[in-house]
Amino acid sequence: MTAFLLTLVVGGGVVGDLLKAHGMRLQGAPATLGPTALARFGIATVRNAWFLLALAGYAISFFGFMALLSIRDVSFAVPATALGYALETLLARLFLHEQVSLRRWAGAALVVAGVALLA
Numbered sequence: 001m002t003a004f005l006l007t008l009v010v011g012g013g014v015v016g017d018l019l020k021a022h023g024m025r026l027q028g029a030p031a032t033l034g035p036t037a038l039a040r041f042g043i044a045t046v047r048n049a050w051f052l053l054a055l056a057g058y059a060i061s062f063f064g065f066m067a068l069l070s071i072r073d074v075s076f077a078v079p080a081t082a083l084g085y086a087l088e089t090l091l092a093r094l095f096l097h098e099q100v101s102l103r104r105w106a107g108a109a110l111v112v113a114g115v116a117l118l119a
Helices: 002-027 035-046 049-071 074-080 083-095 102-118
Strands: none
Touching: 002 035, 002 049, 002 074, 002 083, 035 049, 049 074, 074 102, 083 102
16 A cells, blocks of 8 residues: 555655646746736746646645655655656656756656665
């Protein structure tokens, strides 16, 4: 059960972050920081299908985390979800075609090593 819930938490968060990043890149930045431009930007964001799908991923992650906390200690649950950082780095490179420096790969590897120490 723990592995399933951890998969929901990490998977939902990763999917949410990747979909949000994709959607916001397609949408672009607000023209200015004035109230009207920010209001238009906000309205466009909540109409953005990628953003709405990202919210669904975040919801899955949130409720999975709530369930995970009901069966595991917070001292395990919170650090274990850090696996998402490493997975997001890999998937951002593969799907969003981001350039990932050696320093970032090293950071992701350290996160995985830290989670392995907790397990």
